[in-house]
Amino acid sequence: MxxxxxxxxxxxxxxxxxxxxxxxxxxxxxxxxxxxxxxxxxxxxxxxxxxPSKDALLAAVLERYTQLLHPVVMAPVEAATADPIDRIFALLKQYRDWFLPLEFRLGCPIGNLALEVADSHPEIRPLIQQNFDGWCGYVKKWLAEAGDRLPASLDRDALAATVLTVMEGGLMQARSSRSAVAYDASVAQLRSYIDLLLARASGERSRG
Amino acid sequence: MxxxxxxxxxxxxxxxxxxxxxxxxxxxxxxxxxxxxxxxxxxxxxxxxxxPSKDALLAAVLERYTQLLHPVVMAPVEAATADPIDRIFALLKQYRDWFLPLEFRLGCPIGNLALEVADSHPEIRPLIQQNFDGWCGYVKKWLAEAGDRLPASLDRDALAATVLTVMEGGLMQARSSRSAVAYDASVAQLRSYIDLLLARASGERSRG
Amino acid sequence: MxxxxxxxxxxxxxxxxxxxxxxxxxxxxxxxxxxxxxxxxxxxxxxxxxxPSKDALLAAVLERYTQLLHPVVMAPVEAATADPIDRIFALLKQYRDWFLPLEFRLGCPIGNLALEVADSHPEIRPLIQQNFDGWCGYVKKWLAEAGDRLPASLDRDALAATVLTVMEGGLMQARSSRSAVAYDASVAQLRSYIDLLLARASGERSRG
Amino acid sequence: MxxxxxxxxxxxxxxxxxxxxxxxxxxxxxxxxxxxxxxxxxxxxxxxxxxPSKDALLAAVLERYTQLLHPVVMAPVEAATADPIDRIFALLKQYRDWFLPLEFRLGCPIGNLALEVADSHPEIRPLIQQNFDGWCGYVKKWLAEAGDRLPASLDRDALAATVLTVMEGGLMQARSSRSAVAYDASVAQLRSYIDLLLARASGERSRG
DNA sequence: TATGAATGAGGGTTCATTCAT
DNA sequence: CATGAATGAACCCTCATTCAT
CATH class of the missing domain: 1.10.10.60 (Homeodomain-like)
Known part of the structure; x- marks a missing residue:
């Protein structure tokens, strides 16, 4: 028992x-x-x-977000979507689905704290970074799984960072406008970019 | 006198x-x-x-940012750079140059406020949006000036929103890491994307 | 002109x-x-x-109440009611009529100030007293006009003070209860008392 | 222990x-x-x-006045005076004795608050009324104990309200004049009235 | 360990009044 | 004489935290 x-x-x-x-x-x-x-x-x-303090509680909250990254954020995406490239857009769509019913209120809990306390709480900053690193880590893994479907010359780490950039920057604009327009636009441009990359890699492979 | x-x-x-x-x-x-x-x-x-209140003062601050957008942010870029596409990256570089000496502390004043008060201060949200709209407005203008150097099918408004997304999302990661890596990476991916668009448009034009 | x-x-x-x-x-x-x-x-x-100060303004307000005592408070009563004893009750009814539609909010402006500033503003107290004296003066005049309809032994000044007491004490309770009950009760007891005085004087006169 | x-x-x-x-x-x-x-x-x-607020503290103060009504105000009167009619005037004399040494500064704490906050603090008004009701309740009890010494036709509740009216209205004038004159005058008229009532009831009883 | 009263610096705001224009 | 910005003490209240029980 x-x-x-x-x-x-x-x-x-x-x-x-x-x-x-x-x-x-x-x-x-x-x-x-x-x-x-x-x-x-x-x-x-x-x-x-x-x-021992409100700051320590904040640290604990950020530790917990790290723990919840997989079960809450990534596992559903990976369970529902198999293709690694598709997973990127499934992840971005998941945020859209979460926040659309709220008219894009709240925003990303990590991103919010990043801007609010990164400067004032030096001991908290690494915990935020840890969350961002974990998040990008999944994207990097998927990009690696995409193998030669993407150009060999592509900086996959840079693209992973850009996916997070698109999510955070898009969500910020969505909160400000209470609308999906800028978020969707940014995701669409990312889609367009990756499609161009996929096409180029495909050409390289067939020529290769 | x-x-x-x-x-x-x-x-x-x-x-x-x-x-x-x-x-x-x-x-x-x-x-x-x-x-x-x-x-x-x-x-x-x-x-x-x-x-009449701290909130009203915040509103005045945001009004002033709107007024300063041109003289402080956009005029230097337009003065130093003539090519409309180059202006986009000059703008993104200007933020890098501003914040690199600070190790990317502070971040975008509008973006910070967007995440901090968008939900709690409904009367402030439109003023944030007004700043974002003004900012994107310049990018849209430049994209229009680029004319057929960009594909006809390109959604220029979406691309402008994406430029802001890259700036805000990139700056957020830069603050969290106290490093330019993720910011530079995001800008580089945007550069790569726009280069692909320019190449495609060039092909379209030559095929006529 | x-x-x-x-x-x-x-x-x-x-x-x-x-x-x-x-x-x-x-x-x-x-x-x-x-x-x-x-x-x-x-x-x-x-x-x-x-x-020169808020206190001086208060003094001016109280001076004005003194000036308005006759035209606003006493003249209507004297115009509508001829009998001196009836005038007392017409005056008390006038206050009732003023405040009933307000559910006895506001109360007597002089009485309110009497309790609020009598101690803290020594220079104001005489002006309040002046208003009370003026008010009682009319009642005293009416009681004098009633002549031997009232007992010779009656202290007419004391009765006049009591009429003001009934108005102020009754109005205070009316405000607290938002109801006319205690005010009406107090007026009714005064009526009963004066009726007894009138009856006694009548007896004295007939025996006299 | x-x-x-x-x-x-x-x-x-x-x-x-x-x-x-x-x-x-x-x-x-x-x-x-x-x-x-x-x-x-x-x-x-x-x-x-x-x-939780200054207003809540005011409410607590008024609750405490309710609790103190008996031990502080009424018990001394009942201890010192047995006759129910005399108790009324002992009560009125007690206020005189309290405030005469202060030249009638301060006034009735409940009455003061009644005029100051009855309109602005709706949640406080019932607590003021509760104090007035309690006060009048003792007077009513005494009037009941007076039995047929008072006329059967007398509205005892109205007389009780009048006793409070005399105290509050008299005290207001005493504060304004820093003198006992108007207070004493009002009490004397009440005494005279009640004497007339007692005499009438006595006559009624003897005529039986 | 749980409780909730105590701490005291600081929160945003309003006050009556003065003064430069 | 009108204007409205400037003054700075005081307003009521909340803050994160500590401590006695």
Missing amino acids: APPVPSSTDTRSRILDAAARLFHEQGFNATGVSTILREAGVNPGSLYNLY | APPVPSSTDTRSRILDAAARLFHEQGFNATGVSTILREAGVNPGSLYNLY | APPVPSSTDTRSRILDAAARLFHEQGFNATGVSTILREAGVNPGSLYNLY | APPVPSSTDTRSRILDAAARLFHEQGFNATGVSTILREAGVNPGSLYNLY
């Missing part, structure tokens, strides 16, 4: 859930610790037992 | 300068009104005489 | 009107000078030219 | 004591929270931990 989940774990989860949600909805600075406490149903002393 | 600049204008400018700088350096929520007052050398009553 | 009313008089009137209304509606401390300025359509400099 | 009084209760009491005293001395609007904090020796966070 498994031991009962200790209540501290439960408390820890409730805090992390509430903090992650509120940081996403309101931003880090606009979220008061007291709001987190209320939403998590926890006392200040309990929170400060588990996390 | 022109009348002396009224002192109120001076006060207004000092407030706007300080607010714009601090919002850029620290973010909107992390900047206290008292800090703005101290840096501007102004009393609370004076500020609230000119701007 | 009369000279045109100087604009300063107009300004003065607009300020007094606004101040009197706002002090009545919101109280003295709860009314900001800026609100008075806005409602009067006047600039701070203009107000402070005419009245 | 009883547990020591928890310090929270102590803090709460110090806040309530200071707030009640200052609201009484200066009025609600003229009393700053910072003054309450200083006088209570308490930090802002402590106050707002116990009371």
Whole structure:
């Protein structure tokens, strides 16, 4: 028999859930610790037992995003889509599907924090970078799997970074306009670019 | 003889300068009104005489960014670079040149505010959008000037949005990594894409 | 031909009107000078030219209430009611008629100020007292006119003070309950008392 | 052994004591929270931990006045005076004795608040009314105990309301004049009225 | 370990008033 | 005399955090 989940774990989860949600909805600075406490149903002393500061809680939230990257973000894409190139656009479509019903409110939780705390919280910046690296890592893996369907001369790492650029830059404009137009436009240009790359590689292969 | 600049204008400018700088350096929520007052050398009553709230001051800052878009951002690019396609990359290089000495701290002042206040301040969102629209407007103009050097089938508005996407998404990653790598990579992919478009249009033209 | 009313008089009137209304509606401390300025359509400099302070404005408002006592409060009663005893109850009914449509909001402007500023503004207290004295003066005059319809032993000054007591005490309870019950009850007891006095005096006269 | 009084209760009491005293001395609007904090020796966070706003503190003060009505106001009267009719005048004399040494400064704390906040604070009005109802309740009880010493036809509730009217209306005039004259006059007229009622009832009883 | 009161610096804003134009 | 920006103390309240129980 498994031991009962200790209540501290439960408390820890409730805090992390509430903090992650509120940081996403309101931003880090606009979220008061007291709001987190209320939403998590926890006392200040309990929170400060588990996390020595609001900043430490932010770090924990970002660690959890790292853990959730695969199960929440990447696994659904990989499960639904087999072709590595298609997976890139399935990933971009997944964000669209998440945020369209919200009229593109909220935005990327990592991207939001990147712009809000990267300068003020030096100890947090690496955790953001870790999330971006993980995200790009999946894209790089897919691009590697695409093998010679893409030109040999293509800088696959640069393209992976660009996919993240398209997601973050597109989502930023979508939030500002409450519309999908700029996001869709950016994704379409990326599609067009990759199609040109695929065509060139195909030509190279047939000539090769 | 022109009348002396009224002192109120001076006060207004000092407030706007300080607010714009601090919002850029620290973010909107992390900047206290008292800090703005101290840096501007102004009393609370004076500020609230000119701007009824911190939010109104934010709106004024964003209006000013709209006014500064041409003289500060676009005019230098257009003065230094004649070719419309080259202007796009000169613009992207200008941001690189601005932020490289800062190790990519600060980031885009509009983009930062977009992610920080777009949801919480509905009245501010249109002002952010206005800045993005103005920015893309210049790129659209340049793309139009490129005429048939670009394929007729190209969605020039979509490409303009993508240029902004590359700038914002690239800058976000640059801030997170304190490095130019992802920014340069994204710009390089855009360059590669546009080169492919130019090549295709050139082929179309010669085939006539 | 009369000279045109100087604009300063107009300004003065607009300020007094606004101040009197706002002090009545919101109280003295709860009314900001800026609100008075806005409602009067006047600039701070203009107000402070005419009245050196908010307290001086309050004094002017109370002076004006003294001037308005006859035309606004007493003249209508005396015009509508001839019998001196009836005038007392007509006066009390006039307040009821004024405040019933407001569910007894606002209350007596003098009484409100009496309780709010009597202690903190020693220079204002005599002006409040002057209003009360004027008010009681009319009641005393009527009681004198009632002659031997009232007992010779009756302290007419004390009864006049009591009429004011009934008005103020009754109105206070009416405001607290948003109902006429306590006001009507107090007036009815006064009516009953005066009826007993009239009956006794009548007996004395017939025996006399 | 009883547990020591928890310090929270102590803090709460110090806040309530200071707030009640200052609201009484200066009025609600003229009393700053910072003054309450200083006088209570308490930090802002402590106050707002116990009371979510200045208005909530006002409500608590009025609740406490309700609790204190019996021990502070009514019990001394009932202890010192047995006869129910005499108790009414002992109560009115108690107020006189309290305020005469102050030259009738301060006034009734409930009455002051009634006029200052009844309109602006709808949630407070019922608490004021509750105090008035409690006060009148004692007078009603005494009038009931007077039985057939008073005329059967007398509206005892109306007379009770009138007693409060006399206290509040009399105290208002006493504050304005810094003299007992109008207060004493009003009480004397009430005495005269009740004597007439007692005489009439006595006559009715003897005629039986 | 859980609780929630206590801490005190700082939040954004309004106040009555003055003064330069 | 009108204007409205400037003044700076004070307003009510919230912040992240600590500590006694």
